[in-house]
Amino acid sequence: MIANHILFWDRHALAQLKGEPPTNPNTNDETFNDFNPVNWANTVRDLDTVMNSLEQLDQQADSATLLRIAPTIGRISTHNAYHTGQIFYVRKLQGTRKLDNDVS
Numbered sequence: 001m002i003a004n005h006i007l008f009w010d011r012h013a014l015a016q017l018k019g020e021p022p023t024n025p026n027t028n029d030e031t032f033n034d035f036n037p038v039n040w041a042n043t044v045r046d047l048d049t050v051m052n053s054l055e056q057l058d059q060q061a062d063s064a065t066l067l068r069i070a071p072t073i074g075r076i077s078t079h080n081a082y083h084t085g086q087i088f089y090v091r092k093l094q095g096t097r098k099l100d101n102d103v104s
Helices: 002-017 037-060 063-094
Strands: none
Touching (some): 002 037, 002 063, 037 063
16 A cells, blocks of 8 residues: 555656646545555556656756756655655564565
8 A cells, every 4th residue: 555655646746747747636545545466566567667767857857957856856755765664664563574685
């Protein structure tokens, strides 16, 4: 559910940064309620695609554009870090954290 929430808001921010109309939820709760284990691989792929697109946007931007988008990139980074911490914490509580995949 948290990964879907991150994906939703990263897509939203990417659309805004590209000057495209973003999709707006009726409530923030809607962004958490799209989990389906069958679609997990798609969620991971889509999140990777959106994050790579944000990275490319950042890398290809000129100085003026970087100054304009920096606050949004900062919010995206903070939001993603916060929720990634939640995921790690929940997995640790569940005992589902795979230590062999941890970063040293």
